Amino acid sequence: MRRVAIIGCGQSKHGRRTDVNQAELVAEAVWAAIEDANIGPEDIEAYAVGNMQGFGGICQPDLVFADYIAAGGKAMQRVATGGTVGGSTAHLGYYEVASGMYDVVLAVSWEKHTDSAEPGATTGLLHVAFANLSYMMKIGMDMRSFAIMGLAGAAAGISAYQAAFYMARSGCRIEHFDMVAAKARRNAAKNKYAHLKWPNCTPEDIAKTEMLIWPMRFGHVCPASDGASCVIYANEDAVRRLGVKEVAWVKGVAAYADEEADQGESYQGTAVVDYSDQTGAILSAKKAYERAGIKDPRKEIDMAEIYAPFPHQELMFSERLGFFDDGTAWKAVEEGVTEIDGDFPICPSGGVNTTNAIGSSGMQRVVEAALQIMGKAEDHQVPKDVRNAVAHAWGGQVQFNTVMVLGDRPKGW
Amino acid sequence: MGLIKEKFDKTMQVEGEWNIGAYRWKAPEGYLDEYVRNFKERKIIGTLCTSCGRAYVPPREICARCFTETTEKVEVSQYGEVLAFLVSPPLEKGKVVIAGIDAVQAGFLKEGERIILAMVRFEGTASSMVLPLINIEPEKVRVGMKVKAVWAEECQGKLADLVGVEPAFEVKYE
Numbered sequence: 120m121r122r123v124a125i126i127g128c129g130q131s132k133h134g135r136r137t138d139v140n141q142a143e144l145v146a147e148a149v150w151a152a153i154e155d156a157n158i159g160p161e162d163i164e165a166y167a168v169g170n171m172q173g174f175g176g177i178c179q180p181d182l183v184f185a186d187y188i189a190a191g192g193k194a195m196q197r198v199a200t201g202g203t204v205g206g207s208t209a210h211l212g213y214y215e216v217a218s219g220m221y222d223v224v225l226a227v228s229w230e231k232h233t234d235s236a237e238p239g240a241t242t243g244l245l246h247v248a249f250a251n252l253s254y255m256m257k258i259g260m261d262m263r264s265f266a267i268m269g270l271a272g273a274a275a276g277i278s279a280y281q282a283a284f285y286m287a288r289s290g291c292r293i294e295h296f297d298m299v300a301a302k303a304r305r306n307a308a309k310n311k312y313a314h315l316k317w318p319n320c321t322p323e324d325i326a327k328t329e330m331l332i333w334p335m336r337f338g339h340v341c342p343a344s345d346g347a348s349c350v351i352y353a354n355e356d357a358v359r360r361l362g363v364k365e366v367a368w369v370k371g372v373a374a375y376a377d378e379e380a381d382q383g384e385s386y387q388g389t390a391v392v393d394y395s396d397q398t399g400a401i402l403s404a405k406k407a408y409e410r411a412g413i414k415d416p417r418k419e420i421d422m423a424e425i426y427a428p429f430p431h432q433e434l435m436f437s438e439r440l441g442f443f444d445d446g447t448a449w450k451a452v453e454e455g456v457t458e459i460d461g462d463f464p465i466c467p468s469g470g471v472n473t474t475n476a477i478g479s480s481g482m483q484r485v486v487e488a489a490l491q492i493m494g495k496a497e498d499h500q501v502p503k504d505v506r507n508a509v510a511h512a513w514g515g516q517v518q519f520n521t522v523m524v525l526g527d528r529p530k531g532w
Numbered sequence: 533m534g535l536i537k538e539k540f541d542k543t544m545q546v547e548g549e550w551n552i553g554a555y556r557w558k559a560p561e562g563y564l565d566e567y568v569r570n571f572k573e574r575k576i577i578g579t580l581c582t583s584c585g586r587a588y589v590p591p592r593e594i595c596a597r598c599f600t601e602t603t604e605k606v607e608v609s610q611y612g613e614v615l616a617f618l619v620s621p622p623l624e625k626g627k628v629v630i631a632g633i634d635a636v637q638a639g640f641l642k643e644g645e646r647i648i649l650a651m652v653r654f655e656g657t658a659s660s661m662v663l664p665l666i667n668i669e670p671e672k673v674r675v676g677m678k679v680k681a682v683w684a685e686e687c688q689g690k691l692a693d694l695v696g697v698e699p700a701f702e703v704k705y706e
């Protein structure tokens with residue numbers, strides 16, 4: 120496989136974007152990346168595009184925006200893997216260059232929640248849950264049970280169950296979730312692209328927010344944002360030919376699926392007993408590190424951007440990705456290890472907990488990890504030297520994971 | 533360069549309606565009907581993977597670990613263990629609105645009640661289920677506590693027959 124670098128990154132402003140339509144939103148990130156790489160659209164040979172189908176209320180926006188991003192006459196493929204889609208789309212773009220198929224490829228993913236009447240919920244999550252609920256009604260679920268199922272669903276769906284599983288497993292307390300959420304909001308205040316900014320936010324501020332369903336508070340929940348994120352990949356020769364100075368090298372990628380957690384398709388039981396197991400994340404990390412030549416992730420990796428819409432997920436995934444032992448991440452949070460100026464910063468951008476344009480979120484982790492390596496993260500640049508960084512994405516019925524290891528030099532240098 | 537718009541603060545919104553009608557989902561004929569039919573006898577019958585020994589409740593057609601059909605049926609214990617749990621705040625009108633229906637207003641849930649949702653593994657099974665945990669104060673719930681199935685007074689062979697779980701033992705909390 121060929122050596123591949125990220126040569127340009129672009130993000131739209133994230134938040135409630137009533138000023139643009141989906142095509143304009145995607146174009147905003149794409150043109151920002153093209154300008155960042157200092158190349159022209161004619162240099163791009165292929166496009167990998169992706170979003171969470173059905174969440175934005177517009178089914179096939181790619182039919183329209185292809186023209187807005189200069190994809191006419193080029194190869195274009197769309198990816199859809201639920202919340203993981205930004206990670207998967209980033210991987211697709213990488214595969215296309217690493218395989219030797221193309222030299223310069225642009226990958227962009229996005230979400231525009233506000234185009235839907237009830238952001239995300241009606242068109243997105245409900246269409247995931249509706250098949251199961253329909254079966255359960257058919258075999259005699261009563262209205263009380265239906266309403267009870269909706270209690271957790273209305274809060275944050277399966278993530279509330281997962282938070283409870285993580286607590287039971289790790290022994291962490293709700294105060295640790297408050298700490299992680301406060302850190303996310305403080306970091307977001309330093310990131311001009313972020314949605315939920317709260318300078319000087321404290322765990323006590325988060326603890327004052329409404330309890331949706333214990334152990335999940337309103338202050339733990341991510342917003343429904345609009346936004347797009349984009350990276351441009353080039354192989355070694357193209358990096359030289361295009362005269363790009365600042366790059367982040369892709370050292371290893373891996374993606375693993377697992378069984379569905381919760382009752383699976385049409386209310387069947389599955390073998391995932393504990394939703395916080397996340398075997399797919401463990402496998403993805405192991406394989407990506409092996410491909411990147413990394414033996415001790417905690418020592419050799421300098422920071423991570425983890426896909427964590429909810430604070431327990433930052434703790435849980437930081438363990439599954441090998442940065443902390445199983446059930447111990449909350450201790451690292453207590454010690455400030457994961458702060459922006461800590462020994463192992465996690466989500467210095469504020470992460471998905473403060474900005475969640477679902478399709479964009481996985482790609483944004485790649486963008487943010489690359490910016491940290493290139494030293495271009497501006498106000499949320501971590502003070503320590505970043506030689507290797509990890510970008511993670513997660514989604515599906517909690518079972519899809521992607522991991523990308525980026526570095527300041529290619530593997531083996 | 534680029535197509536970034538600075539001309540407008542807002543895009544124009546045009547509302548439209550589209551009656552999308554009914555969806556149809558395919559499921560294996562009968563296997564869930566059989567599961568709930570056994571509820572009439574207050575029995576929990578799962579499916580067994582004969583290649584790895586996992587018992588699935590609710591029953592499952594295939595074992596995803598072995599990629600084999602689970603044709604064997606197996607009755608599992610009425611006793612289980614709380615793996616993790618959620619507790620709702622006291623319920624109020626206007627707080628639980630599902631598909632446009634206020635569940636408290638409609639009387640599906642009681643005003644002021646606190647619902648405990650437990651992730652339960654019935655003994656001998658390889659899957660966990662979400663069920664209401666009843667007849668206990670939320671403060672007394674512990675991870676690992678033994679619970680048993682609670683059935684409706686008159687079981688009719690419906691999913692609703694399995695009301696939830698309750699503590700299997702009376703425990704004094706010191």
Ligand SMILES: [Zn+2]
Nearest residue numbers: 581584595598
């Ligand atoms: Zn099996």
